[in-house]
Amino acid sequence: MCGIYGSTIKYNPSQIKEKLERTSFRGPDASQYGFYGPNNDIILGHNRLAIIDLDPRSNQPFIYQHIHIVFNGEIYNFQEIKKNLIIEGYTFETTSDTEVICAAYLEYGKSFIKELIGMFALVIYDSRNQIMFGARDRMGQKPLYYSLNEKGLEFASQISSIQLHNDNLSISSKAIAYYLTWGNIPDPFSIFNEVKKLKAGHCFEFNLKTNTFSSEAYWDIDDHVKGSFQGSYAEAKKELSELIADASGKRLFADVPVGVFLSGGIDSSVIAALASKGTSSKVKTFSVKFEEEGFDESQYAEQVANHLNTEHHVIECNYNEGLDLIEKFYYYFDEPFADASAIPSMLLAKHTRKHVTVALSGDGGDESFIGYTRYKWIKQVQWMYQFPDIFRQITSQLLSTMPHYKLKTIAKGLKNKSINDLYLAIASGIDNSWMNSEVSYTEVSELSYLNSTKNLLERISDFDLKSYLIWDINTKVDRATMAYSLEARAPLLDHRIVEFARALPTDFKCLGNNQKRILKDVLFDHVPEEIFDRPKSGFTMPFSEWFRNDLKAFVHDELDSNSLKDIPNINIDEVQKRISQHMNGTWNRYPMIWKLLVLKQWLNKNAQGLRIV
Numbered sequence: 111m112c113g114i115y116g117s118t119i120k121y122n123p124s125q126i127k128e129k130l131e132r133t134s135f136r137g138p139d140a141s142q143y144g145f146y147g148p149n150n151d152i153i154l155g156h157n158r159l160a161i162i163d164l165d166p167r168s169n170q171p172f173i174y175q176h177i178h179i180v181f182n183g184e185i186y187n188f189q190e191i192k193k194n195l196i197i198e199g200y201t202f203e204t205t206s207d208t209e210v211i212c213a214a215y216l217e218y219g220k221s222f223i224k225e226l227i228g229m230f231a232l233v234i235y236d237s238r239n240q241i242m243f244g245a246r247d248r249m250g251q252k253p254l255y256y257s258l259n260e261k262g263l264e265f266a267s268q269i270s271s272i273q274l275h276n277d278n279l280s281i282s283s284k285a286i287a288y289y290l291t292w293g294n295i296p297d298p299f300s301i302f303n304e305v306k307k308l309k310a311g312h313c314f315e316f317n318l319k320t321n322t323f324s325s326e327a328y329w330d331i332d333d334h335v336k337g338s339f340q341g342s343y344a345e346a347k348k349e350l351s352e353l354i355a356d357a358s359g360k361r362l363f364a365d366v367p368v369g370v371f372l373s374g375g376i377d378s379s380v381i382a383a384l385a386s387k388g389t390s391s392k393v394k395t396f397s398v399k400f401e402e403e404g405f406d407e408s409q410y411a412e413q414v415a416n417h418l419n420t421e422h423h424v425i426e427c428n429y430n431e432g433l434d435l436i437e438k439f440y441y442y443f444d445e446p447f448a449d450a451s452a453i454p455s456m457l458l459a460k461h462t463r464k465h466v467t468v469a470l471s472g473d474g475g476d477e478s479f480i481g482y483t484r485y486k487w488i489k490q491v492q493w494m495y496q497f498p499d500i501f502r503q504i505t506s507q508l509l510s511t512m513p514h515y516k517l518k519t520i521a522k523g524l525k526n527k528s529i530n531d532l533y534l535a536i537a538s539g540i541d542n543s544w545m546n547s548e549v550s551y552t553e554v555s556e557l558s559y560l561n562s563t564k565n566l567l568e569r570i571s572d573f574d575l576k577s578y579l580i581w582d583i584n585t586k587v588d589r590a591t592m593a594y595s596l597e598a599r600a601p602l603l604d605h606r607i608v609e610f611a612r613a614l615p616t617d618f619k620c621l622g623n624n625q626k627r628i629l630k631d632v633l634f635d636h637v638p639e640e641i642f643d644r645p646k647s648g649f650t651m652p653f654s655e656w657f658r659n660d661l662k663a664f665v666h667d668e669l670d671s672n673s674l675k676d677i678p679n680i681n682i683d684e685v686q687k688r689i690s691q692h693m694n695g696t697w698n699r700y701p702m703i704w705k706l707l708v709l710k711q712w713l714n715k716n717a718q719g720l721r722i723v
Contacts, residue, residue, distance in 0.1 A: 154170075155180065182231045248310060256306055432656075473602065485625065533570050657693075
């Protein structure tokens with residue numbers, strides 16, 4: 111796990127060092143760069159977090175014959191690939207996965223990427239053919255930003271490395287509109303017009319002779335699904351259990367200490383259970399405890415940990431530490447990002463890093479196994495869209511007169527003309543009437559997954575996997591853990607599990623109100639079911655209460671009428687009205703307030719001298 115950087119644009123050594131230093135938290139164990147190419151005009155740089163083969167011989171940029179590489183991530187099946195390459199006559203001087211990638215590229219060409227099981231963002235400079243080849247993992251766990259103009263190509267793990275010493279940037283008004291809608295900036299866009307993200311499951315080739323750039327998808331969620339699963343439920347459960355055990359076991363391999371994030375929910379518990387089963391040593395587990403009532407679920411994590419006999423650590427989140435992380439937020443996330451669970455995720459990573467260098471997480475279970483609460487809601491109201499539009503409009507008008515804000519929210523949702531439009535509204539916040547923008551949230555290309563011919567639950571889970579998971583969850587986990595030089599590995603995001611889940615009949619995953627049915631049944635073979643007999647909850651901060659109390663003055667100072675004038679694409683009167691509603695307790699507006707606070711903080715630090723276009 112590391113940070114990569116490269117450029118065909120000329121920078122001097124001090125500038126390159128600054129670009130690497132800006133994201134040195136991603137790789138504190140070694141920082142190196144070099145000049146390559148016929149005229150030494152190709153820069154490759156790397157910040158290393160040493161996980162496998164800790165010896166300096168595996169530092170990067172790494173050179174294997176005429177292949178030069180900078181690589182961020184882990185390849186979990188590199189030992190199997192290595193055995194096959196040895197049979198083909200390749201020799202190796204390290205025990206790292208980096209060297210195996212280079213040899214695999216030589217043997218298989220760019221199709222080698224399809225052989226990899228792992229998370230990665232990598233760029234290869236092939237000096238013999240004068241091309242640069244880059245790729246991002248299938249599920250978008252690792253980031254890869256790039257900027258391409260008449261001067262050349264520049265790429266990095268985080269946008270701040272490209273931003274430094276770059277006088278060719280402007281802030282994207284469209285990206286801000288997307289951010290205010292989704293709470294993040296969807297791929298392939300970034301906060302700057304001139305910088306893009308390589309999309310998940312994509313690769314690129316930059317021809318240095320002709321200065322031409324091309325990219326293509328090498329994987330998608332249904333590419334390798336060989337029809338529907340034809341076996342019984344018991345057979346599917348057995349196969350899924352074996353897949354998760356294998357994915358977890360592969361991710362336990364490291365030359366540094368490894369632990370597991372354990373929230374006490376289904377996803378993290380099944381990882382902790384199968385990781386514990388797959389190793390003879392005692393697994394270290396970590397959870398967060400909140401002081402505020404209604405937000406603390408650490409007791410459930412402790413119950414699971416006690417049953418599995420793990421070495422469990424509970425990290426207490428207090429107001430002062432949370433506020434400190436809010437003030438540092440912009441530095442690690444680089445772009446506006448409004449998932450409030452990023453703060454406890456950072457806190458969890460900060461304290462977990464004191465004990466281990468790698469932590470397994472349960473991310474990906476909700477998308478693949480139909481677990482989000484909103485899936486239940488959308489299924490419950492689906493019947494209403496079988497009736498004429500006037501029926502929903504009348505229902506909406508009646509609910510809008512009710513005093514409770516949740517009923518008013520439902521009323522707004524029912525105004526949507528189709529079930530797909532309703533789900534989009536739910537996913538993006540229902541009511542964006544406080545925004546002034548010509549940009550529509552329906553412009554994202556991922557809508558094709560929502561508009562497919564699959565049934566409703568499969569469509570929305572596909573859409574969330576290609577949008578919310580990649581844009582939000584994986585961004586949050588990468589930045590929050592890398593901020594403290596901690597590597598996070600997600601067994602449920604193994605592409606083999608994602609493909610297997612998509613081959614399963616829907617009722618194997620969700621039967622009636624039993625969401626994540628098959629995943630639960632795998633878990634209940636190892637942990638008593640009664641521990642999980644409770645409503646599903648999220649992983650977030652008590653911002654709603656904090657904004658009305660401890661952070662009330664902070665909100666009013668940062669979002670007063672003058673400050674709001676600096677934020678594009680908003681209706682200031684409507685924003686102020688909603689802030690007042692939140693403060694007097696008539697409506698929970700914390701998501702909007704948090705979005706604006708994060709954006710204002712980013713603009714304060716980055717907007718000086720830059721145009722917003």
